[in-house]
Amino acid sequence: MSEPLLSIRDLTITYHGHGEAVPAVRGVSFDIERGGSLGLAGESGCGKSTLANSLLRLLPAGTDVKGQIILDGQDVLNLSPGGLRAVRWTSGAIIFQGALHALNPVQTVGDQIAEPMLVHETAASDSVARDKAIDLLRRVGLPAARADSYPHQLSGGQRQRVLIAMALACDPHLLIADEPTTALDLMVQAQVLALLDDLKQERELTLMFITHDLSVLTYACQRLAIMYAGRIVEEGPAWDVFAGPSHPYTRALAAAFPTIGDVSSRMAPSGLGGDPPTPGNLPQGCPFHPRCPLARDECLVAEPELRSSGIGRSAACILV
Amino acid sequence: MHPGVTPLVEVEDLHVHFGAARAVDGASLQVAPGEVLALVGESGSGKTTLIRAIQGLQKPTSGEIRVEGTPVDNRSRRQIQMIFHNPAVQMVFQDPTGALNPRQTIYEIVAEGLRIHGQPKDEAERVAQALSRAGLRPPERFFQFYPHEISGGQRQRVVIAGAMVMEPRLLLADEPVASLDASIRGEILALMRHLVDDVGLAILVVTHDLGLAWNIADRVAVMYLGRIVETGPTEQILDDPKHPYTRALLSVVPETREMEQQILVGEIPDPARIPEGCRFHPRCPLLQSGTLPAEISGRCPTDDPGPLAVGATSAAACWAVSMLAADG
Amino acid sequence: MNSIAMQRRRATAARVWRQFRDSRQGMIGLGVLGVFVLIALAAPLLADIRELNPVFARSSGNPQWGSPEVFAPLGTDHIRRSVWAQFVWGSRVSLFVGLAATILTILIGSVVGIVSGFVGGKIDGFLMRITEWFLVIPFLPLAIVLASILGRSVWNIIFVIGITSWPSTARLLRAQVLTVKQRLFVDRARSLGAGGPHIVAHHILPNVSGLILANATLAVPISILTETTLSFLGLGDPSSASWGKTLEEAFVNGAMVRNAWWYFLPAGLGILAVVLAFTLIGRTLEDIANPRLRRGR
Numbered sequence: 001m002s003e004p005l006l007s008i009r010d011l012t013i014t015y016h017g018h019g020e021a022v023p024a025v026r027g028v029s030f031d032i033e034r035g036g037s038l039g040l041a042g043e044s045g046c047g048k049s050t051l052a053n054s055l056l057r058l059l060p061a062g063t064d065v066k067g068q069i070i071l072d073g074q075d076v077l078n079l080s081p082g083g084l085r086a087v088r089w090t091s092g093a094i095i096f097q098g099a100l101h102a103l104n105p106v107q108t109v110g111d112q113i114a115e116p117m118l119v120h121e122t123a124a125s126d127s128v129a130r131d132k133a134i135d136l137l138r139r140v141g142l143p144a145a146r147a148d149s150y151p152h153q154l155s156g157g158q159r160q161r162v163l164i165a166m167a168l169a170c171d172p173h174l175l176i177a178d179e180p181t182t183a184l185d186l187m188v189q190a191q192v193l194a195l196l197d198d199l200k201q202e203r204e205l206t207l208m209f210i211t212h213d214l215s216v217l218t219y220a221c222q223r224l225a226i227m228y229a230g231r232i233v234e235e236g237p238a239w240d241v242f243a244g245p246s247h248p249y250t251r252a253l254a255a256a257f258p259t260i261g262d263v264s265s266r267m268a269p270s271g272l273g274g275d276p277p278t279p280g281n282l283p284q285g286c287p288f289h290p291r292c293p294l295a296r297d298e299c300l301v302a303e304p305e306l307r308s309s310g311i312g313r314s315a316a317c318i319l320v
Numbered sequence: 321m322h323p324g325v326t327p328l329v330e331v332e333d334l335h336v337h338f339g340a341a342r343a344v345d346g347a348s349l350q351v352a353p354g355e356v357l358a359l360v361g362e363s364g365s366g367k368t369t370l371i372r373a374i375q376g377l378q379k380p381t382s383g384e385i386r387v388e389g390t391p392v393d394n395r396s397r398r399q400i401q402m403i404f405h406n407p408a409v410q411m412v413f414q415d416p417t418g419a420l421n422p423r424q425t426i427y428e429i430v431a432e433g434l435r436i437h438g439q440p441k442d443e444a445e446r447v448a449q450a451l452s453r454a455g456l457r458p459p460e461r462f463f464q465f466y467p468h469e470i471s472g473g474q475r476q477r478v479v480i481a482g483a484m485v486m487e488p489r490l491l492l493a494d495e496p497v498a499s500l501d502a503s504i505r506g507e508i509l510a511l512m513r514h515l516v517d518d519v520g521l522a523i524l525v526v527t528h529d530l531g532l533a534w535n536i537a538d539r540v541a542v543m544y545l546g547r548i549v550e551t552g553p554t555e556q557i558l559d560d561p562k563h564p565y566t567r568a569l570l571s572v573v574p575e576t577r578e579m580e581q582q583i584l585v586g587e588i589p590d591p592a593r594i595p596e597g598c599r600f601h602p603r604c605p606l607l608q609s610g611t612l613p614a615e616i617s618g619r620c621p622t623d624d625p626g627p628l629a630v631g632a633t634s635a636a637a638c639w640a641v642s643m644l645a646a647d648g
Numbered sequence: 649m650n651s652i653a654m655q656r657r658r659a660t661a662a663r664v665w666r667q668f669r670d671s672r673q674g675m676i677g678l679g680v681l682g683v684f685v686l687i688a689l690a691a692p693l694l695a696d697i698r699e700l701n702p703v704f705a706r707s708s709g710n711p712q713w714g715s716p717e718v719f720a721p722l723g724t725d726h727i728r729r730s731v732w733a734q735f736v737w738g739s740r741v742s743l744f745v746g747l748a749a750t751i752l753t754i755l756i757g758s759v760v761g762i763v764s765g766f767v768g769g770k771i772d773g774f775l776m777r778i779t780e781w782f783l784v785i786p787f788l789p790l791a792i793v794l795a796s797i798l799g800r801s802v803w804n805i806i807f808v809i810g811i812t813s814w815p816s817t818a819r820l821l822r823a824q825v826l827t828v829k830q831r832l833f834v835d836r837a838r839s840l841g842a843g844g845p846h847i848v849a850h851h852i853l854p855n856v857s858g859l860i861l862a863n864a865t866l867a868v869p870i871s872i873l874t875e876t877t878l879s880f881l882g883l884g885d886p887s888s889a890s891w892g893k894t895l896e897e898a899f900v901n902g903a904m905v906r907n908a909w910w911y912f913l914p915a916g917l918g919i920l921a922v923v924l925a926f927t928l929i930g931r932t933l934e935d936i937a938n939p940r941l942r943r944g945r
Contacts, residue, residue, distance in 0.1 A: 043501040043502055043503060044501055155587055156363075157587055158587075185362035185363055185528060185587075185588075186362060186528060186530075186569055186572055186573060187362060187568070187569065187572060187583070187584050187587075188362075188587060189572070190572035190581065190583045191583055191584075194581075194583055212501070212502050213502070213574070214502075215574035216574050218574065219574055249503075252503050252506075253502055253503060255506065256502040256503055256505050256506055257502070257531050257574075258531045258534050258535055260530060260531060260534045260558050260559075260570065260573060261534075261558065261559050265534065265535060266534060266535075266554075266555075267513060267535070267536065268510075268535070269505070269506040269507075269509035269510045269513065269535040269536060270506045270510075271503060271504050271505055271506020271507035271508070271509070271510065272503040272504060272506070272507070273507060274504075275471040275472070275473055275474075275501070275504065276501055276503065291503075375839065376839075377835065377839075401838070404838055404839050404840065404841045404842075405841045407841070410839070410840075411836070411839045413832055413835075413836065415832055418831060418832035418833065419832045419833055419835075419836045420833055420836075421833040421837075421850070421851055421854070421855070422855075423854040423855060424850070424854075425652060425653055425656055427652055427653070428653060432837065432840055432842070432850070433840040433841070436837075436840055436841045436842050436843075436846060437841060463652055464652050464655065464656055466656070479836075482836075482840075486840070
């Protein structure tokens, strides 16, 4: 039993802006085994993107990051700039949220894929980098000729594939995908998910998949972690959590995307009242209690810790 | 639909071409009073162009649109915009934040439609009622807010209130919950379903989300490359689809119960280069499976199954479906 | 419920004022401007207008080219007039012309810009050609020609400045109107049956008014400078005593050579101060309207 590829302990991230401190992530801990895959689900304001960006120290200067992040044996938070550079893109690579718009419009796609190789010196020369870039393009299902195209000449699905190729440029061990299929059509989404699955097997990648769509995660990931108000509120094997959620929030999130063919959701859309909490303005006690259908008086007292809710599962709710 | 009942909106053989690109290429549909029709498809299917044509925001190239039986004059932009002056048809938008003028209070936003059509004496009452019915209670509390002071879900409710205050009979909605958080989707959809049940509102909703159709739609029309390729009651389309495209779509919806995934190759073709014969044939898994008899598989690449008829309540534009049905 | 809307508008105005008060640059600008406005308004109290008359000056026994030590507070010029009087009364002209010309500029520019942007089509094309024509014509020759045709008076100067400055306002506003026109809430208003006038009044104007204000605030100093330039070139009203005129007379009559700094320095500094004041105020208003500019990361 080897060490996990990624190990996070008590990660706490606080933004500082306009003189206020906004706690985006409040004490998150989890592991991802080598070759495993973790899905991180949650809605706006839950802290999942912040967490993803923190893994490679990509948060704005002045952000307070406490806790421990061990990636590939390296203590990310205490690395020197040189050490950090060595880790970025080679140990872990990230596909950013909204990245469809993050491609440089005046650089060809081939050049953009080759760029990380040259920056991190994983390719001996320009021509080697270019060859590798073309190789990656083919691997993600695009013809080699596309290397000379500009981003605006590609469709949404094609651009997403380019981003995947870019992330793989330096053969990372961990791939963090932040909402990679959110803006894509159903069929294209299926294609991209299938591609990620193939690549994962072929390159023995470890995957961290972030999205608000729970059902997508159950296909793509072994384990699932649900985030709410900066903390993990449920964790466990993906199918088990999706099929039988322990935490009321997970239940609501799962119900938001009804199973087609399920009579109980026909003409019966189910949702939660209220809105996801804003990070600086959390309710007292359990942050979910204002919207929770099972809330009791005890829920206002203190925020529940994660407790076991089954084999290899945990949920942060006093009713578990 | 019962004979003798005029559909609220009826589209007949609509074409919207942008030069060589045939975004809508012969589509027909009807929405009956009190019914929810979901128009589903991927980007490039033409669904947004179709609803924009109905909304009066896009001039059709040919074909007819009838609102409550009265044809819309397609000759000029001004004429197609006459639908704006018909309070019976109102719209809900995909982006609730963009749809609200940041400089207007919620009260002014909801009252706007009323004021445009004349100043009713009971304006405040009607605004309060609309807000309340849209789930914003107590309504008076919301009067003075600006859009940036309320949440995304509340903004969409304001849009809905602004539409409902006009007492419409038909709501045209383009992706009404796509930009909202997952946990509040259900509430907005439940609200829309309540309005149908309470006041007999009809809704034409355009979406890529089949789960939404399962949640609130009575009927579904599936669009591919400018045509409606299958239509029918929701249960039929989503539980037992006939058209190979619909089957493939359903197979990849993560929320579908066990169905073997049929991931299509490539993407929807460019509307300026629509394939010959059946427009879906180059990607059709049924054709590629080789299990079709020669008389059918021979027709697919050469003969266009044609658009579905106007009154078709349950049909699919597919040779395999029509020819096998004719036999069996 | 217009009262609710009014309440919110007042609250917004109060908030803007509070933010303005917190801005050091804004308050400095406002302060400096305030001082000059007071000087201009209180001109009759601060200096006798008769002092501008060379005959009066001579009969009062003023020295020629008297320095401030000899003739307080700002000395005299080549025809024995009090420089202080010219400064005080000149402030009136400079500020008035600046303001009036700006109002004209903003009025023409806004109407053209909004109509052009909103209506579009052939009218837009037509108006934009006119705008471009005005932009392309070199300002100074046009001003000289107009001044010589119309004659040299304060009102004509205002007219000349207005006529030559409106195009940039028009272009700016047209661009903003085009942007606002595309916004979804305009589509929504249309779908509710709103006509052009309703959309312009309720949706376009409120969303461009900030730009108009910011533009106006920055146009005033430009108008003042333009008036100064025109007066300096001798195109100004010979009977009015603007700062530009003072600078012209100082130059033409050799004040620089004589080192009679008290003659040209006050007017020059005055212009500088007023222009700076308006610029600071304008920048502060822009910051308040668009906080993203402030962070500038």
